[in-house]
Amino acid sequence: MDEQQAPPQGQVQIKADEKELLGLYSNLVMIHHHAEEFTLNFVYVFPNALQGKLLSSVIVSPGHAKRIWRALGENIARFEAQYGPIKEGPEGNLPPANIGFVQ
Numbered sequence: 001m002d003e004q005q006a007p008p009q010g011q012v013q014i015k016a017d018e019k020e021l022l023g024l025y026s027n028l029v030m031i032h033h034h035a036e037e038f039t040l041n042f043v044y045v046f047p048n049a050l051q052g053k054l055l056s057s058v059i060v061s062p063g064h065a066k067r068i069w070r071a072l073g074e075n076i077a078r079f080e081a082q083y084g085p086i087k088e089g090p091e092g093n094l095p096p097a098n099i100g101f102v103q
Contacts, residue, residue, distance in 0.1 A: 025044060026044055027043075028045050028052065028099070033062070040057070042054070052099070
């Protein structure tokens, strides 16, 4: 039997290295958009410091951005149905509004 069999109809096989499977923790996402794409910049802002690091930048089409928004909303609703409302935290924990990139 051939080890490189085609996946069943409609199934997509996704390959990932261990590094990608571990994931990243982001406590800030900066979202920008224009007519043809949305850019989601995932950032980690260090505690008690006015400094952060860009972890990943993901660029998607407007249609895909809307599918992400819908899927995230559905998952949040299921989470809250199981565990109760999600608290967003006090406003004092928000990063300053003038956050931006430096080189």
